[in-house]
Amino acid sequence: MSILVWTWTLVSITFFLYIAxxxxxxxxxxSDFYAADRSLHPILNGMATGADWMSxxxxxxxxxxxxxxxxxxxxxxxxxxxxxxxxxxxxAPYLRKYGRYTVPEFIGDRYCSxxxxxxxxxxxxxxxxxxxxxxxxxxxxVFSRFLEVPIxxxxxxxxxxxxxxxxxxxxxxxxxxQVAQYCILIVAYMIPAVFISIMLTGNPVPFFGIGSxxxxxxASMLGDSSAQGRHLxxxxxxxxxxxxxxxxxxxxxxxxxxxxxxxxxxxxxAGLPHVIIRFFTVPRIRDARASAGWAxxxxxxxxxxxxxxxxxxxxxxxxxxxxxxxxxxxxxFKSGEQTGLIAWVDKNGDGRIQYGPGAAIVGKPKxxxxxxxxxxxxxxxxHTDNANEIYVxxxxxxxxxxxxxxxxxxxxALVAAGGLAAAMSTAxxxxxxxxxxxxxxxxxxxxxxxxxxxxxxxxxRCAAAGAVVVAGLxxxxxxxxxxxxxxxxxxxxxxxxxxxxxxxxxxxRVNVYGAFSGMLAGILFTTIYIGYFTLFNPAANTPDNWxxxxxxxxxxxxxxxxxxSLLILVSRFTPAPPIDIQEKVKNLRYPVDRDRGETxxxxxxxxxx
Amino acid sequence: MDREQQLHSYWKKTLTYIFILLSIWFTVSCLFGVxxxxxxxxxxxxxxxxxxxxxxxxxxxxxxxxxxxYVRLMxxxxxxxxxxxx
Numbered sequence: 062m063s064i065l066v067w068t069w070t071l072v073s074i075t076f077f078l079y080i081a082x083x084x085x086x087x088x089x090x091x092s093d094f095y096a097a098d099r100s101l102h103p104i105l106n107g108m109a110t111g112a113d114w115m116s117x118x119x120x121x122x123x124x125x126x127x128x129x130x131x132x133x134x135x136x137x138x139x140x141x142x143x144x145x146x147x148x149x150x151x152x153a154p155y156l157r158k159y160g161r162y163t164v165p166e167f168i169g170d171r172y173c174s175x176x177x178x179x180x181x182x183x184x185x186x187x188x189x190x191x192x193x194x195x196x197x198x199x200x201x202x203v204f205s206r207f208l209e210v211p212i213x214x215x216x217x218x219x220x221x222x223x224x225x226x227x228x229x230x231x232x233x234x235x236x237x238x239q240v241a242q243y244c245i246l247i248v249a250y251m252i253p254a255v256f257i258s259i260m261l262t263g264n265p266v267p268f269f270g271i272g273s274x275x276x277x278x279x280a281s282m283l284g285d286s287s288a289q290g291r292h293l294x295x296x297x298x299x300x301x302x303x304x305x306x307x308x309x310x311x312x313x314x315x316x317x318x319x320x321x322x323x324x325x326x327x328x329x330x331a332g333l334p335h336v337i338i339r340f341f342t343v344p345r346i347r348d349a350r351a352s353a354g355w356a357x358x359x360x361x362x363x364x365x366x367x368x369x370x371x372x373x374x375x376x377x378x379x380x381x382x383x384x385x386x387x388x389x390x391x392x393x394f395k396s397g398e399q400t401g402l403i404a405w406v407d408k409n410g411d412g413r414i415q416y417g418p419g420a421a422i423v424g425k426p427k428x429x430x431x432x433x434x435x436x437x438x439x440x441x442x443x444h445t446d447n448a449n450e451i452y453v454x455x456x457x458x459x460x461x462x463x464x465x466x467x468x469x470x471x472x473x474a475l476v477a478a479g480g481l482a483a484a485m486s487t488a489x490x491x492x493x494x495x496x497x498x499x500x501x502x503x504x505x506x507x508x509x510x511x512x513x514x515x516x517x518x519x520x521x522r523c524a525a526a527g528a529v530v531v532a533g534l535x536x537x538x539x540x541x542x543x544x545x546x547x548x549x550x551x552x553x554x555x556x557x558x559x560x561x562x563x564x565x566x567x568x569x570r571v572n573v574y575g576a577f578s579g580m581l582a583g584i585l586f587t588t589i590y591i592g593y594f595t596l597f598n599p600a601a602n603t604p605d606n607w608x609x610x611x612x613x614x615x616x617x618x619x620x621x622x623x624x625x626s627l628l629i630l631v632s633r634f635t636p637a638p639p640i641d642i643q644e645k646v647k648n649l650r651y652p653v654d655r656d657r658g659e660t661x662x663x664x665x666x667x668x669x670x
Numbered sequence: 671m672d673r674e675q676q677l678h679s680y681w682k683k684t685l686t687y688i689f690i691l692l693s694i695w696f697t698v699s700c701l702f703g704v705x706x707x708x709x710x711x712x713x714x715x716x717x718x719x720x721x722x723x724x725x726x727x728x729x730x731x732x733x734x735x736x737x738x739x740y741v742r743l744m745x746x747x748x749x750x751x752x753x754x755x756x
Contacts, residue, residue: 143729272715351741655754
C-alpha cells in the first residue's frame with residue numbers, strides 16, 4: 062500500500078477509536094465532566110497527563126529544535142520536565158485535598174475574593190487559548206503534509222473529532238482517549254528512533270545509543286569508514302567544527318538567559334491549569350503524588366529520546382547532503398523541497414549541495430514553481446552572501462526519520478497518526494479548562510450560584526463547544542504572532558498562578574491584597590515585556606536590548622519573582638486572612654486526621670480502579 | 671505529645687523532605703545542566719560530556735527518581751503520623 066493509503070487508513074481508525082472511547086466513557090454528571098468522577102488509577106492518569114502535556118510541538122518540533130540548537134535545546138527538555146517535580150511536591154497533593162474542580166476556584170476561596178477569582182478565570186482562559194491555537198493549526202499542518210488536504214480542511218476535520226469527544230466525553234471521555242493517544246504517539250515516536258539507533262550504533266535503546274560508538278554498518282551509512290568505533294557525539298562535533306558551526310555539545314546562548322528560560326518553563330508547567338486539573342481526577346492524595354511521577358516517566362520516555370533522535374538525524378543530515386551532487390540527494394531531501402521544508406539555492410553553481418552556518422535565504426522559501434538546471438525547486442527569496450546553500454525547517458527531522466531509516470510505509474503513517482494524537486490530546490485538555498472556567502467559575506460561581514447540576518453540565522458542554530469553534534477559527538486564521546507567544550503561556554502561568562497557588566498552600570499569612578497586587582504586577586510586567594519584543598518592536602528583539610540579557614521566553618521568571626515579592630510584602634503590611642481560612646490552610650497540610658475518624662479525603666472519593 | 675503538635679511535626683518533616691529533594695532538583699538541572707556545564711564537560715560518562723549528559727538526560731532521569739523517592743517517603747510519613755488514607 063502507498064503511504065497515502067496507509068495514512069488515511071491509520072488516521073481513520075484512530076479517529077473512530079477516539080470517538081468510540083468517548084461514547085463509551087461519556088460524562089453524565091458535573092463530577093464526571095470536570096474530574097472523571099475522581100476514580101482514575103494513578104498510572105492511567107499519568108498516561109493521560111503525558112498525552113495532555115505533549116503537544117504537536119513536542120512531537121514534531123522538539124527533536125528538530127535540539128538538532129539545530131545543540132546543547133542550548135536542552136533548556137526545553139529540563140524546563141518541560143522539571144515542573145513535574147514541583148507539581149508533585151508543592152501543588153498536586155494539596156489542591157487534591159482541597160477537593161474542588163478548578164484552579165480559579167481555589168484562588169477565589171483561599172483569598173476569599175471574587176475579584177481574585179475573576180482575575181484567575183481571565184488568566185486561565187487567556188493561557189489556554191494561546192496554547193490551543195497552535196494545536197489546531199498543528200492538526201491542520203499534519204493533515205496537509207501527510208494526507209494532501211488543504212490545511213483548513215484538516216483543521217475542520219480535527220475540530221469535529223475533538224468537538225465530539227470533548228463535548229460528550231468531558232474529563233472522563235478525554236482521559237480515556239488521551240490514554241489511547243499516548244500509546245499511539247509513543248509507539249510512533251519510538252519505532253523510528255529505535256531503528257535509527259540500531260543502524261548507527263547497534264544499540265537498540267536510543268537513550269544509550271546517543272552515547273555509544275558508531276558501528277561498522279553505521280560508518281558505511283555515513284559514508285565515512287574512519288568514523289567506525291568513535292563516539293557518535295565526537296563524530297558530530299567534528300562535523301560541526303569542519304562546517305564552521307560551534308560544537309554540537311557546546312552552547313552559544315548566554316548562561317543567564319538559559320537559566321531564566323529553564324526556570325520560567327519549569328514554574329510555568331507547575332502553574333498551567335490544564336496540567337493541574339489532571340491531578341483532581343484521582344481518588345486519594347497519595348495517588349495525586351504518584352501520578353505526577355508516572356506522568357513524568359511517560360513524558361521522559363519521549364523527551365529523553367528526543368536528543369538521541371536529534372543527534373542521529375543531525376549526523377545523518379550533514380553526511381548525506383554536504384558536498385553531495387544534487388542528483389544524488391536522498392529522496393527525503395527532494396520531498397522536503399516539495400512541501401517547502403527544504404530549499405536549495407546553488408550559490409556557487411557547482412551542482413553540489415553545500416551546508417554551513419547562517420541562513421541561506423531571507424525568510425521562508427517562496428517557490429517560483431519552476432525547476433532549475435539540476436531539477437531543484439527554484440525560490441524567489443533573496444540569497445544571503447554566506448556559503449550556506451540550504452534552507453531547512455526543523456520539523457523535517459521527525460518527519461523524515463522513518464524515510465532515513467528506510468522503514469516501511471506504515472511507519473510513516475503511524476508518525477502522522479502520532480502527530481495528530483499529540484495535537485488533539487493537548488487541545489482537548491485545554492478545552493476542558495476553558496469550559497470549566499466558564500461554566501463552573503463564571504456561571505455557577507459568580508453569575509448564577511443557584512443553577513442546577515443539569516444546568517451547569519449543559520453550560521459546560523456549550524462552553525466546550527464554543528471553545529472548539531473559537532480554537533478552530535484560530536487555526537484557520539492564524540494570528541501572525543501566535544507562534545511567538547507560546548512562550549507567553551508559560552510566562553503568564555509562572556508569573557500569575559504559580560506564586561499565589563504555592564504561597565496560598567505554604568503560608569497562612571498571605572492575603573487577598575498580596576495575591577491581587579502580586580498577580581496583577583506579575584502579569585502586567587510579563588505581558589508588557591513579551592508584547593514589546595514580539596508584537597510592537599520585533600526588530601529590537603536581540604540580546605543587546607534585553608534586560609540583563611533575559612529573553613522574552615525567560616522573562617516569566619522575573620515576573621514570578623515580582624509576584625512573590627509583592628505577595629509576601631503586601632500581605633505583611635495588611636491584615637491577616639480570617640481565622641477560618643487559616644484553619645483551612647492548615648487542614649490542607651495532611652491527608653486525613655485518623656484521630657478524628659477521617660479515613661478518606663471526602664465521602665464522595667471512591668476507588669473504582 | 672498532643673495531636674496538634676504531632677500534626678505540626680508531620681508538617682515540619684514534610685517541609686524538610688521537600689527542601690532536600692528540591693535542592694537536588696535545583697542542583698542537577700540549574701547548576702549541573704546550565705551553570706557549571708562547561709566545567710563538568712571535562713569529564714565524560716559513557717561517551718557523553720558529563721555536563722551535556724546532565725542537561726539532556728541525567729536531569730530528566732533524576733527528576734523521575736526524585737518524585738518516586740518523595741512518594742515513598744510521604745507514604746511512610748503518613749503511616750507514622752496516622753494521617754494515611756484508606
